[in-house]
Amino acid sequence: MRTGISIAITASDRARLEALVAARGSPQKHVWRARIVLLTADGVGTVAIMAVTGKSKTCVWRWQERFMAEGVDGLLRDKTRPPGIAPLAPALVDKVVGLTLTPPAHEATHNAATRIMPHGVGMARSAA
Secondary structure: OOOOOOOOOOHHHHHHHHHHHHOOOOOHHHHHHHHHHHHHHOOOOHHHHHHHHOOOHHHHHHHHHHHHHHOHHHHOOOOOOOOOOOOOOHHHHHHHHHHHHOOOOOOOOOOHHHHHHHHHOOOOOOOO
8 A cells, every 4th residue: 555545434434335335236436436445444455456446556546535535425426527529619500500501502412411411310312
């Protein structure tokens, strides 16, 4: 175990964590988080915790620190993260919708959107 990590678990916290591990309906991410904390409190080293849980060293450290800072409730929630792709601006959405509703400025015989659109709205395209 790395130095500076000491987890003191109250009887009620231990009971909650053990109940999480034992409950068949518990989300697996909550189960392995609780196991990390229980093993740490029992004095098991980081390498052994990694072997038992199958998690990386940084993952073990993260959940040890989260428990020390926030207790059992900290293990039961995930941090919020910003979305991977920012939503489109309303003006850009309006522009795209406008472009799809108007005919193309030139002859577009190989436009993929033209071939895909009928299927997207549930219309079968006839073979010509």
